[in-house]
Amino acid sequence: MKCRRMARFHGLKRPRVRQxxxxxxxxxxxxxxxxxxxxxxxxxxxxxxxxxxxxxxGEHIKERAWERMFSRRLLSVVxxxxxxxxxxxxxxQAAGRGSGLDQDHSVRNTVxxxxxxxxxxxxxxxxTFAPMERRLDVAVFRALFASSARQARQFVVHGAxxxxxxxxxHPGYLLNPGDMFQVDVESVLIATGRxxxxxxxxxNSSASNPAEEAEESTESDVPAVELDQExxxxxxxxxxxxxxLKKLMKRAKSVIESQSKEMSAKRKxxxxxxxxxxxxxxxxxxxxxxxxxVHKTGDVVDDLTMLLSRLEVSPEAAANAEKEAQRxxxxxxxxxxxxxxxxxxxxxxxxxxxxxxxxxxxxxxxYMSAFAFIPRYLEVNQNICxxxxxxxxxxRQGLGEVPTPFSSEQNQLAFNWYLRRG
Amino acid sequence: xxxxxxxxxxxxxxxxxxxxxxxxxxxxxxxxxxEVIGTYDPIPKKDSxxxxxxxxxxxxxxITRARYWIGVGAQPTDTAWRLLSMVGIIEPKFRxxxxxxxxxKA
Amino acid sequence: MPPRIRSSQxxxxxxxxxxxxxxxxxxxxxxxxxxxxxxxxxxxxSSTSPRQPSSQCCAFQRPQQTxxxxxxxxxxxxxxxxxxxxxxxxxxxxxxxxxxxxxxLGGGSNPFPNNKEFKSQPVLSEAARSVIYDAVMKEGLPLKxxxxxxxxxxxxxxxxxxxxxxxxxxxxxxxxxxxxxxKAVQTMLPYSNLTGEESEPFEPINDIHVHSYTMQxxxxxxxxxxxxxxxxxxxxxxxxxxxxxxxxxxxELIAFEKDVVAGVANEDAEANFFxxxxxxxxxxxxxxxxxxxxxxNNKTRVDSGRFEFRFERISVxxxxxxxxxRRGVGWRYGVPFNDRRRAVVKIPTKVE
Numbered sequence: 001m002k003c004r005r006m007a008r009f010h011g012l013k014r015p016r017v018r019q020x021x022x023x024x025x026x027x028x029x030x031x032x033x034x035x036x037x038x039x040x041x042x043x044x045x046x047x048x049x050x051x052x053x054x055x056x057x058g059e060h061i062k063e064r065a066w067e068r069m070f071s072r073r074l075l076s077v078v079x080x081x082x083x084x085x086x087x088x089x090x091x092x093q094a095a096g097r098g099s100g101l102d103q104d105h106s107v108r109n110t111v112x113x114x115x116x117x118x119x120x121x122x123x124x125x126x127x128t129f130a131p132m133e134r135r136l137d138v139a140v141f142r143a144l145f146a147s148s149a150r151q152a153r154q155f156v157v158h159g160a161x162x163x164x165x166x167x168x169x170h171p172g173y174l175l176n177p178g179d180m181f182q183v184d185v186e187s188v189l190i191a192t193g194r195x196x197x198x199x200x201x202x203x204n205s206s207a208s209n210p211a212e213e214a215e216e217s218t219e220s221d222v223p224a225v226e227l228d229q230e231x232x233x234x235x236x237x238x239x240x241x242x243x244x245l246k247k248l249m250k251r252a253k254s255v256i257e258s259q260s261k262e263m264s265a266k267r268k269x270x271x272x273x274x275x276x277x278x279x280x281x282x283x284x285x286x287x288x289x290x291x292x293x294v295h296k297t298g299d300v301v302d303d304l305t306m307l308l309s310r311l312e313v314s315p316e317a318a319a320n321a322e323k324e325a326q327r328x329x330x331x332x333x334x335x336x337x338x339x340x341x342x343x344x345x346x347x348x349x350x351x352x353x354x355x356x357x358x359x360x361x362x363x364x365x366x367y368m369s370a371f372a373f374i375p376r377y378l379e380v381n382q383n384i385c386x387x388x389x390x391x392x393x394x395x396r397q398g399l400g401e402v403p404t405p406f407s408s409e410q411n412q413l414a415f416n417w418y419l420r421r422g
Numbered sequence: 423x424x425x426x427x428x429x430x431x432x433x434x435x436x437x438x439x440x441x442x443x444x445x446x447x448x449x450x451x452x453x454x455x456x457e458v459i460g461t462y463d464p465i466p467k468k469d470s471x472x473x474x475x476x477x478x479x480x481x482x483x484x485i486t487r488a489r490y491w492i493g494v495g496a497q498p499t500d501t502a503w504r505l506l507s508m509v510g511i512i513e514p515k516f517r518x519x520x521x522x523x524x525x526x527k528a
Numbered sequence: 529m530p531p532r533i534r535s536s537q538x539x540x541x542x543x544x545x546x547x548x549x550x551x552x553x554x555x556x557x558x559x560x561x562x563x564x565x566x567x568x569x570x571x572x573x574s575s576t577s578p579r580q581p582s583s584q585c586c587a588f589q590r591p592q593q594t595x596x597x598x599x600x601x602x603x604x605x606x607x608x609x610x611x612x613x614x615x616x617x618x619x620x621x622x623x624x625x626x627x628x629x630x631x632x633l634g635g636g637s638n639p640f641p642n643n644k645e646f647k648s649q650p651v652l653s654e655a656a657r658s659v660i661y662d663a664v665m666k667e668g669l670p671l672k673x674x675x676x677x678x679x680x681x682x683x684x685x686x687x688x689x690x691x692x693x694x695x696x697x698x699x700x701x702x703x704x705x706x707x708x709x710x711k712a713v714q715t716m717l718p719y720s721n722l723t724g725e726e727s728e729p730f731e732p733i734n735d736i737h738v739h740s741y742t743m744q745x746x747x748x749x750x751x752x753x754x755x756x757x758x759x760x761x762x763x764x765x766x767x768x769x770x771x772x773x774x775x776x777x778x779x780e781l782i783a784f785e786k787d788v789v790a791g792v793a794n795e796d797a798e799a800n801f802f803x804x805x806x807x808x809x810x811x812x813x814x815x816x817x818x819x820x821x822x823x824x825n826n827k828t829r830v831d832s833g834r835f836e837f838r839f840e841r842i843s844v845x846x847x848x849x850x851x852x853x854r855r856g857v858g859w860r861y862g863v864p865f866n867d868r869r870r871a872v873v874k875i876p877t878k879v880e
Contacts, residue, residue: 012608026623027612030633032642077735080772086785090758123645144713163879165470170875178683179879180690185706192709350708364712369631370623372716373639373648376731379684380651381691382710384698388687396735399647405640432859441858457844458851458858466835470880478836482857484844508830509839 016055017405019141020148021371034407049413053406057129058138060150065172066132070418074127076395119397125412126400130393133377133402136161136181137171142403143380143387144372145183146191147365155191160184175389182386193358194365375403423448427491427498427506429462430455438464442483442502444491459487462505485509626715637718650720650730652680652688654710659722660685661692672778672805678722679729682777736775741766780804 008014010024017029035052037045058066132138137153140161146152155161156171162182163173175181350361374380377394380387393401404411424447431451433439440462443455466477488511492498498506500515507514605613623631630648634641637648652660656678663674664685675682698705720730748764750756762771776782780801787797828839847856852863859865866872 012612023616023620023624024612026633027615027620030615030619030641034642073740076738078738079732080734080736080776082734082776082778082781082785085773085776086782086789090761091755094754094756094761126643126645165472166468166879168876168879172875173879174875174877176878180687185704185709188706189709192712362708362712364626364709364716366624368712369626369716370633371639372713373630373632374651374717376649379687379691381657381688381695382713383705383707384691384695385706385709386691386694388683388691390681390683390687394735394737396732398645400643400645403640403646405643407642408645430859439859454851454861458847458856459844460842461858476836477834478838480838480840482840482842484842484857485839487844505837508832508837509828 016052016059018059018148019056019138020150021365021368022148023367026367026370029405032405034410046413046417049406049410050417053129053404053410053414056405058132058135058149060137060153061132061135061172067418069131071131072415072419074124074395075130075392076122076124076127079396120399122395122397123400123408124395125408125415126404127393127395127402128411128415128418129404130402133375133393134174134389135171136163136168136173136175139175139181139378139387139389140183142375143181143183143378144192144374144382145188145385145387147368151191155183155187160187177389177391180386180388182384185385188385189356189362190358192364192368194363196357196359373403375401377401425456425491425494425496427459427488427496427502429499429501440464442481442505444487444496447497457487457491459484459491481505483509485511626712628715630718631716648718650718652684652730653714653719653721656720656722657688657692660688664689670802670805670809672780672809673802675733676778676781676801676805679731679733680722681731681733684731733778734776734781736772736777739765739769741769778805780808 009016009018010020010022010028012024012028015028015032017032018025035045035048040048054063054066133142137156138149140146140152140155141149146155153171156173157169159167159169160183161168163175163179165180165182168181353360356362375393377389377391378387379390395401406414425444426447427442427444428451429440430443430445431438431440441455441458442460442462444457444459445453445455449455460481460483463480466479468475468477483505488506492506492512498512503512503515506512623633630637632639632648638644638646639648640646660674660678660680663669663677664671669677671682671685674680674685678685680688695705720726722730742765746764754760757771758773759771762769773779773782783804784797784801787800788794792800826841828841830837830839842857844857847853847858852860867874
């Protein structure tokens with residue numbers, strides 16, 4: 001039964017808007033119209049509205065569970081203005097009604113005009129699914145840490161999410177105002193990054209869809225052009241690489257020997273792995289034959305970035321490497337050095353790393369930007385992939401904070417449906 | 423009959439939780455004791471945002487009552503002895519390796 | 529890594545990837561422009577009229593991938609799929625990659641075309657976050673003052689500082705940040721820099737919750753001469769209903785405005801405001817500290833090397849005369865413990 005449901009998850013015939021960043025979902029969202037109500041009974045209207053809205057709001061949550069969560073209390077706030085409150089105690093609104101005194105709204109009006117939304121009604125009905133937004137998995141999705149609510153749920157279940165520093169593996173955990181949730185950085189990069197292309201697909205891409213070819217070939221073309229030039233320099237490059245790698249290995253060995261007592265087992269292990277890697281890289285550099293130089297040097301660069309990241313793990317080695325690098329770099333010109341530094345910084349930040357499960361260097365997945373927004377009840381720090389649930393979503397004049405793709409009418413019908421049960 | 427200070431296991435499978443109880447030696451482990459003087463949660467816990475990796479165990483204990491029961495001759499079991507000796511109610515029985523870091527000023 | 533490993537060509541490539549990383553939308557060398565290549569007439573027909581001649585629709589047909597191992601002709605696309613691919617090539621294309629600003633279906637700041645009441649509101653930029661962090665941690669301003677100064681909710685100010693602290697800790701520890709992700713998200717969201725140049729304040733900071741008792745109209749007969757204030761109105765709705773003045777998140781702002789009305793010089797009024805907010809925050813902090821201190825005084829920590837044993841002092845009297853009181857310590861005797869009953873929520877309700 002589950003398979004059947006999943007097959008139509010982004011169906012085109014019976015479209016449902018979902019909480020995902022899928023392109024089919026974008027299409028369904030773009031053509032979604034309110035169903036006509038002319039020939040439908042009230043019950044049918046409510047039924048349809050419920051089905052539509054629940055297809056988006058927590059479709060992975062059982063209906064019974066949602067019915068328990070539903071609340072007919074719709075939260076709203078009013079923006080008060082200290083300028084007004086300091087000047088009036090409210091009595092001017094009650095005074096002299098009978099004698100026809102005009103109310104003095106001068107102060108209030110100036111303030112409200114500044115803040116906008118002064119006359120718009122409060123969209124209470126858009127708050128129907130507000131309790132859903134309290135769930136941890138939905139909040140992770142809203143904070144743009146996962147590409148769908150289901151994926152967010154998986155992150156939680158698989159232990160990638162922490163709440164207030166403690167691992168929380170219940171996707172149904174209801175966040176309290178002030179709770180901070182953190183998602184594992186790697187998981188976020190996987191979820192939001194472009195998919196890694198397999199080598200067979202890369203080969204096919206030129207023959208497939210012309211439109212997509214244009215998009216995808218850019219990634220594969222650029223390195224190819226540069227790599228042609230690279231071949232010429234490969235020989236000299238090779239010598240230098242081998243030399244540097246040898247030094248690196250010697251250094252790592254000396255570090256292990258000199259500090260074997262103080263070092264933790266973990267670091268020793270890392271250094272040993274480093275030596276092993278350098279060895280294999282050296283042998284590969286040595287073996288490069290003329291026909292596949294292009295390929296190999298690319299791999300070497302990949303490996304070196306990996307080595308770099310590992311060097312970072314052991315601070316002593318990193319410090320040593322920097323000193324060494326400075327000494328060796330004297331032959332290069334200033335400009336080259338600057339460029340190199342920039343390039344290394346970039347590589348460190350967003351490295352080309354074939355071991356990652358997403359395409360590297362990391363780029364956002366397609367169609368993410370059409371869905372990217374962060375509601376006001378969350379404050380997100382993308383650098384550490386953490387967010388704070390500041391407060392419950394509220395309605396204010398002209399603005400409902402619950403992100404829902406449906407109109408007020410649809411939400412109202414759904415609200416009415418659950419009123420009977422809630 | 424001998425009065426013992428001992429632990430009564432509650433909690434669930436794989437998640438033990440103990441009451442520190444004073445009861446007659448011959449009564450069943452989980453039967454109603456003379457008095458519950460505290461609890462012992464043997465599962466090590468981590469502090470939020472603590473990266474040092476140091477774990478802690480939570481114990482609740484009415485020290486005055488514990489002293490009283492020792493004074494009238496209650497015999498702690500080995501485990502209870504270990505716990506009571508940590509807060510200085512009795513001399514440690516086996517190895518006096520524990521050190522009190524922050525003793526509350528009475 | 530010693531730099532001499534890299535030749536200038538390697539450098540060149542690294543540089544171009546740097547460019548792409550900073551601005552993922554920047555066209556790389558040799559990249560064709562991403563505008564749709566369909567003619568406008570076809571474009572129009574594909575979106576407006578679903579009943580179109582099939583010959584025209586074929587223009588959008590997804591090119592069939594030839595499988596080397598299969599000789600079966602692949603099935604044609606149905607109408608829905610043709611519509612989808614047509615839309616993907618035309619309107620859908622521009623939503624594929626970030627454009628440097630918001631890229632929503634509804635245009636502008638509206639990600640949901642059907643919901644006019646939801647807007648993607650600006651979020652704090654990195655610069656704004658450091659401004660707030662510096663104001664709180666370096667200048668030592670009270671949270672309320674920072675909130676009033678930049679028109680940012682107090683809770684948001686606290687959250688920004690809290691997460692910035694963690695970020696700094698990560699940097700110190702050398703833990704990698706999600707920089708590429710953060711940079712990419714910045715190209716997709718509306719941002720506010722808190723420079724004061726925006727036409728609107730970042731967010732309202734004086735919101736008060738609408739109590740459900742006050743959601744109905746109430747007719748209260750009273751004499752016309754009565755001076756009927758907000759406090760009276762609150763009392764009329766219910767005994768325990770607070771007047772807006774008491775519910776204000778930053779009540780010191782009202783005092784500040786009153787100073788202004790009374791003709792106090794602006795600097796003095798501001799100084800009073802700072803003093804009042806600092807005092808109120810100190811009071812809250814002291815209260816929390818006192819509570820923490822009380823808890824700590826009630827505890828003895830014993831380090832056994834492997835674990836730290838925390839002894840909390842309790843009193844057996846809390847169990848009540850029959851030993852069954854709810855506040856009693858330990859597993860209760862003779863009382864069913866319903867933690868495994870059906871329909872009891874087992875998910876924790878808070879994490880501390």
